[in-house]
Amino acid sequence: MTIILNKNAKVNKVFNLTIEVRKDTSVCNSFKVRNEKQSAAYDDKLINFNPKESFKLRRFLQSWKYFFHFIKELKEQLTFRVEILNNVKKNIVKILNKFNNVPSYKITLVGVHIRRGDMVNSRGYNVASPEYLIRAVNYFKDRYQNIIFIVASNDMPWAKKYMPSDISVEFIQNSDVVDMATLASCNHTIITVGSFGWWSGWLADGEVTYFKWPAKSGSRFEKRINYTDYFYPGWIGL
Known part of the structure; x- marks a missing residue:
């Protein structure tokens, strides 16, 4: 067809x-x-x-x-167009130069997508908590060295307030396309709720942690989601 x-x-x-x-x-x-x-x-x-x-x-x-x-x-x-990837490469080089304590090939990049905005007051969704971010960050800290966390969010003040402070972290605010392509260029991914983070993690093709209970109990969304069908096999629910 x-x-x-x-x-x-x-x-x-x-x-x-x-x-x-x-x-x-x-x-x-x-x-x-x-x-x-x-x-x-x-x-x-x-x-x-x-x-x-x-x-x-x-x-x-x-x-x-x-x-x-x-x-x-x-x-x-689902291969990003060259002009988008060129933009991403320039941004990642700047980030690597900012945290230039070790050679770039020894760096592990972990993309983080924090979805809030319209979901904060939604009757159907549970947004990820600060405690989840701590668990997710610690998951990667326990397994990798020389990590730089790259954060994209539609609520950047909240993200800056609640991302752990004892890590190397860069907050990015580009177009939605460049943000997703940047997250997809990372080695691993921390996602919260929503399809933007889901696809960023899938495209990155590394380890992915996700917020385990995104649907509020008894909500319409809970009736529309099957966790086994939705979350990719091998991803880590925290």
């Missing part, structure tokens, strides 16, 4: 895609729509369809089970 994407879609402007990109995708308006049952759980019925028909897949698709057998192919698609 052929994947069709609009030329102006953000994903096309960020990644070097090799799928079919069109200026006009109005033909998709006539396709049958297939929605998943839950926003953060695997729906096996979603991928069982007649390949002779055309479909529009909608919603979140936030489960590793959808693409586990096609990781290599997906990572080839």
Whole structure:
């Protein structure tokens, strides 16, 4: 089957895609729509369809089970464009020069994404606590040396206040694209809640710690999430 994407879609402007990109995708308006049952759980019925028909897949698709057998192919698609990577490289060089106590090849970079903002007052989400950040930082400190933590957040004052102070840490505030590409260029990742951190950790392809209970008990989100489907195998819940 052929994947069709609009030329102006953000994903096309960020990644070097090799799928079919069109200026006009109005033909998709006539396709049958297939929605998943839950926003953060695997729906096996979603991928069982007649390949002779055309479909529009909608919603979140936030489960590793959808693409586990096609990781290599997906990572080839989700390669950041050169101009984005060049920007990231310049920023990382500046960070390494700032903490230049050891050669760069001996440095371990741990990306940290702290999602708050709209989730702080949400009825469905539990935002990560300062105690979680301490546990996550200590997890990596116990396993690696010469660590630099690179933090991106949509609530930078909170992040600066509650990130542990006894570490080498750099706070970045670029565009959302450059922030994600920077986190994805790190060796390992600390994520809190939300898909931005999830994909940053997946793209980085190192060890990932996550906030173990992001859904409030009894909330609508708790009914829409399956933790086994959502969190990637091997990631560390803290």
